[in-house]
Amino acid sequence: MKKEQFFCESQWKIGAAFLTIIAVSLFFWGVHILTEHHEYNISYVPETSTPDSAKAVSVKAEVAQKPVFPADFEKTIVSIGIDSGQDTPLAILGSGVLVSDDGHIVTADHLVAGLSGLHVLQNNVRYESHLIKRVAKSNIALLKIESLKAFPFTSIDCSMIEIGTPVYAFGRDQGIIAKEGIARNTGVSLAINDMIYPDLITTDAIYTWAQSGGPLMNVFGNMVGLNIAISGPQNSIQGFAVPAPTICSKFREIVHVDSITNIKVYAGGLTSQFWKNTRETASEYATQIRNTIESSSSSDLMVYIEGNKGDLWKQARFVADRMAEIYNKADGINYLNNAVSDPELNFFGYHISGVIGLLLLGFVSGISAGMVTMGGGIIKVSGLMIIFGYGLIIIRPVAYITNIFVYSAAALRYKKDNLISWHNVKPLIPFALFGFVFGYFTGIYLNNSTIRMMLGIYALLIGIKVVTEIIRSAMGYPEFEGISQNQTGHRFKNSWLGLPMGVMSGILGISGGVIEVPLQRYVAKVPLKEAIANSSVLVFWTSSLGAVISMVHGAGIGAFEIDTPLILALIVIPGAYFGGMVGAWLTKIMPINLLKSIYCVLMFLIAARMMLFTF
Amino acid sequence: MQFSKCTVCYKTIGWTGLVSNIFLSGLKLFVGIVAGSQALIADAMYSFKDLISSVLIIIGLKISLKPVDLEHPYGHGKVEFILTLVVSVVFIGLTGLILLLTMDHFFQGYHKPPHLIALAVAVFSVVANLFLFKYTRCVSTQINSPMVKTLSKHHGADALSSVAVSAGIIGAHYMGLIWMDSLVAVFETIHLLYLGVEIFWESFKGLMDYSAPADVLRKIQQTVLDFDEVKTVETLKTRQVGQGIWIDIVIGVNPDLRVDEAYDVGCQVEAVLFETIEHVAAVNVRFGAHDSRKLLTQGL
Numbered sequence: 001m002k003k004e005q006f007f008c009e010s011q012w013k014i015g016a017a018f019l020t021i022i023a024v025s026l027f028f029w030g031v032h033i034l035t036e037h038h039e040y041n042i043s044y045v046p047e048t049s050t051p052d053s054a055k056a057v058s059v060k061a062e063v064a065q066k067p068v069f070p071a072d073f074e075k076t077i078v079s080i081g082i083d084s085g086q087d088t089p090l091a092i093l094g095s096g097v098l099v100s101d102d103g104h105i106v107t108a109d110h111l112v113a114g115l116s117g118l119h120v121l122q123n124n125v126r127y128e129s130h131l132i133k134r135v136a137k138s139n140i141a142l143l144k145i146e147s148l149k150a151f152p153f154t155s156i157d158c159s160m161i162e163i164g165t166p167v168y169a170f171g172r173d174q175g176i177i178a179k180e181g182i183a184r185n186t187g188v189s190l191a192i193n194d195m196i197y198p199d200l201i202t203t204d205a206i207y208t209w210a211q212s213g214g215p216l217m218n219v220f221g222n223m224v225g226l227n228i229a230i231s232g233p234q235n236s237i238q239g240f241a242v243p244a245p246t247i248c249s250k251f252r253e254i255v256h257v258d259s260i261t262n263i264k265v266y267a268g269g270l271t272s273q274f275w276k277n278t279r280e281t282a283s284e285y286a287t288q289i290r291n292t293i294e295s296s297s298s299s300d301l302m303v304y305i306e307g308n309k310g311d312l313w314k315q316a317r318f319v320a321d322r323m324a325e326i327y328n329k330a331d332g333i334n335y336l337n338n339a340v341s342d343p344e345l346n347f348f349g350y351h352i353s354g355v356i357g358l359l360l361l362g363f364v365s366g367i368s369a370g371m372v373t374m375g376g377g378i379i380k381v382s383g384l385m386i387i388f389g390y391g392l393i394i395i396r397p398v399a400y401i402t403n404i405f406v407y408s409a410a411a412l413r414y415k416k417d418n419l420i421s422w423h424n425v426k427p428l429i430p431f432a433l434f435g436f437v438f439g440y441f442t443g444i445y446l447n448n449s450t451i452r453m454m455l456g457i458y459a460l461l462i463g464i465k466v467v468t469e470i471i472r473s474a475m476g477y478p479e480f481e482g483i484s485q486n487q488t489g490h491r492f493k494n495s496w497l498g499l500p501m502g503v504m505s506g507i508l509g510i511s512g513g514v515i516e517v518p519l520q521r522y523v524a525k526v527p528l529k530e531a532i533a534n535s536s537v538l539v540f541w542t543s544s545l546g547a548v549i550s551m552v553h554g555a556g557i558g559a560f561e562i563d564t565p566l567i568l569a570l571i572v573i574p575g576a577y578f579g580g581m582v583g584a585w586l587t588k589i590m591p592i593n594l595l596k597s598i599y600c601v602l603m604f605l606i607a608a609r610m611m612l613f614t615f
Numbered sequence: 616m617q618f619s620k621c622t623v624c625y626k627t628i629g630w631t632g633l634v635s636n637i638f639l640s641g642l643k644l645f646v647g648i649v650a651g652s653q654a655l656i657a658d659a660m661y662s663f664k665d666l667i668s669s670v671l672i673i674i675g676l677k678i679s680l681k682p683v684d685l686e687h688p689y690g691h692g693k694v695e696f697i698l699t700l701v702v703s704v705v706f707i708g709l710t711g712l713i714l715l716l717t718m719d720h721f722f723q724g725y726h727k728p729p730h731l732i733a734l735a736v737a738v739f740s741v742v743a744n745l746f747l748f749k750y751t752r753c754v755s756t757q758i759n760s761p762m763v764k765t766l767s768k769h770h771g772a773d774a775l776s777s778v779a780v781s782a783g784i785i786g787a788h789y790m791g792l793i794w795m796d797s798l799v800a801v802f803e804t805i806h807l808l809y810l811g812v813e814i815f816w817e818s819f820k821g822l823m824d825y826s827a828p829a830d831v832l833r834k835i836q837q838t839v840l841d842f843d844e845v846k847t848v849e850t851l852k853t854r855q856v857g858q859g860i861w862i863d864i865v866i867g868v869n870p871d872l873r874v875d876e877a878y879d880v881g882c883q884v885e886a887v888l889f890e891t892i893e894h895v896a897a898v899n900v901r902f903g904a905h906d907s908r909k910l911l912t913q914g915l
Contacts (some may be wrong), residue, residue, distance in 0.1 A: 005752070006753055006757075007624075007749055007750050007752075007753035008620050008624070008753075010749075012746075012750070015746055016746070018744065019746060020745050021740075022739055023638060023642060023739065023743070025735055026642060026646065026732065026735060026739060027642055027645070028735075029732050029735070030642075030645055030646045030649045030650075030732060033649050033650070033730060033732060196793075353731050353788070356731060356734070356735075357788075357789050360785070386790065387789040387790055388789075531892050536831075
């Protein structure tokens with residue numbers, strides 16, 4: 001019988017101290033939330049035609065100012081529609097707005113949810129586009145035009161709009177649509193069916209459906225919200241807008257909204273605005289500003305700089321110095337730095353809830369990998385897809401990078417235990433890599449629903465496989481044991497077995513071990529432990545190649561910045577490692593069939609979600 | 616008890632359970648309200664239940680084992696049942712109230728995913744309960760107390776219930792199933808109500824001088840009949856007082872025995888019963904002469 005360890009012999013004091021510290025900090029977190037708490041008015045409160053007088057009075061000074069929109073800003077407002085054939089006009093769903101020079105478009109999620117074949121009409125040119133990310137909870141979505149052209153774009157003011165600020169709601173139907181209004185209220189919650197959209201702006205600037213998905217702008221031509229037109233009482237249109245801070249925090253990992261800086265120069269009556277990405281140097285700003293100032297005769301100057309954090313201060317200082325140098329009349333210039341403070345707790349640009357979620361996802365996939373040595377990948381991919389709403393183009397590099405770390409550790413362990421038969425693995429590698437490249441580029445041409453269906457079927461197969469394993473072990477069948485290949489000779493006969501795994505890994509971003517292990521066991525007759533060890537080596541190789549290809553490809557078409565998947569992977573990896581340890585520990589303390597049953601339920605749930613429901 | 620240290624645990628287990636469960640239930644209730652998680656509020660009731668168990672352990676190990684005195688010649692065993700009864704009624708009342716509130720909330724249809732702190736607390740509760748589970752299991756195996764064993768089981772079950780709460784919050788927060796938190800809360804309160812009724816029934820049985828379980832009765836009878844001098848067990852009555860079993864037994868001895876010999880047999884029976892039957896608090900043995908003809912006339 002196993003000797004039970006006495007509790008007092010274990011290092012319980014460390015654990016107890018740790019738990020106490022966590023408990024106390026949780027308590028203080030709770031107190032913090034309580035003191036910072038403010039109630040949303042749940043459910044939709046219809047706006048009365050006469051606005052709350054107290055709020056309406058505080059119309060800000062800018063109302064006296066004429067709006068200044070950049071020259072080609074109309075080109076940043078696009079129509080979004082569905083392609084209904086080559087020569088037929090686009091069936092317009094609503095509007096969108098370009099927010100980056102490489103063609104990222106922010107629009108409302110309810111316009112594009114569940115649709116494929118989305119087209120964008122920009123400056124009378126029709127482009128194909130694909131969905132990069134959806135945040136159904138906030139009703140926003142990010143599309144990208146499939147083009148390498150540089151587009152004009154509207155910058156986002158990531159600060160929260162104040163009540164009473166004048167706003168302009170834009171949209172595009174046949175032509176540009178716009179209406180002036182004010183931000184009536186903020187922090188309004190809207191309940192539609194089961195969904196509650198919290199923290200919205202209400203405005204009277206929205207009057208037609210076509211404005212949905214378009215930008216709500218302030219007098220400087222910065223986007224402060226995303227229009228949502230809602231049918232109110234008596235068929236009237238009620239105007240809501242998703243506030244800019246929400247858009248910034250949800251999309252900043254893909255579009256560099258943070259680094260967009262606005263510099264506005266008011267030089268007696270003449271106003272110029274420069275809005276550029278920080279990729280351009282500060283000296284360019286200085287030149288542009290100098291040109292503006294030179295073209296104006298007045299000495300009444302005001303430079304208005306706004307942006308967010310970081311090197312903005314450095315740039316502001318630089319611009320100020322240049323201007324002082326040029327004009328030597330620093331007294332006449334006011335520098336207003338309106339650097340937006342970020343109210344939310346952030347970690348590498350991710351909101352803390354996103355980080356916790358990603359860690360959890362890594363943890364769960366790690367547990368399953370540590371427990372049944374497979375299927376971690378499918379949890380990771382479908383989780384990133386269902387829960388976080390990422391597109392496969394960004395999921396794949398994340399999955400590959402994570403796999404490199406997890407499987408290299410596994411492969412090293414198997415190597416130490418002398419379970420890898422290099423003799424057999426080496427011929428498999430080129431086939432796996434070839435299969436991978438084929439799979440990856442096939443995957444690009446498959447549409448979203450096909451891939452979801454494939455993932456669903458895949459999860460279903462794994463689930464069925466685990467069920468049969470449970471039944472077999474319950475019936476007392478002996479484990480199938482192959483012949484150790486270290487002794488047998490046929491080296492190249494079965495090398496094609498690497499191919500299917502590579503293809504699946506390339507298309508779906510999973511590791512493919514679930515396919516490879518049974519193939520090796522039943523076709524090549526390799527014992528289970530060796531099959532798992534061999535597969536881990538193959539996964540390491542395909543994932544390494546996959547990481548490189550998917551990063552180069554994704555960054556090349558401009559779908560993401562190169563650091564985005566890296567940071568995502570960095571968050572997922574610790575969770576996956578810890579999960580792997582917990583999974584291995586669980587297999588020791590719990591009956592394996594119970595664990596497998598839980599696992600299979602999870603797989604069937606994923607399959608059902610992927611195959612049956614859209615978001 | 617292999618360790619001298621075990622006596623330390625024996626003395627402190629009740630208080631440790633009390634303090635940690637006050638803290639856990641308080642934290643869960645507080646955060647459940649702040650974060651708007653119904654399931655976490657229900658989960659706080661699980662820790663509250665353990666709190667009660669801990670109180671009962673303190674009483675069980677201290678007061679009910681107080682020696683008999685003039686005013687309580689039969690000991691203090693029933694204090695435990697009276698307290699349990701009162702507490703279980705309060706518990707059922709509270710749980711019922713929470714059930715009504717959660718049901719109301721669930722069917723109203725306006726759901727809002729709870730704040731993420733609720734998830735942090737639920738996960739913390741899983742870890743803390745597993746920790747307490749290991750501790751109490753060690754104590755229960757060493758001091759062999761059924762009450763501590765129950766407490767240990769409860770901690771294990773609480774870890775599971777907190778897992779359910781975590782799942783509910785994850786579902787509500789990350790998967791768009793905002794009603795899931797309330798659904799978990801409804802299930803948990805129904806389960807709690809069941810547990811509350813069970814506790815109530817146990818204490819009720821204790822106060823009603825409920826008999827010991829049938830297998831214990833069989834074991835007593837078997838033990839007594841193993842004596843050569845004992846011919847029959849005429850009557851056997853047991854009742855549970857506190858954690859102890861009181862036995863009243865009438866044995867029929869060989870009629871050829873002298874009274875003092877029969878008395879010796881009675882004493883031996885008493886001693887053996889104390890040894891072989893667990894949790895025996897008192898044994899009262901009377902004897903009579905076994906008369907087969909008399910029994911026959913009575914139709915036995």
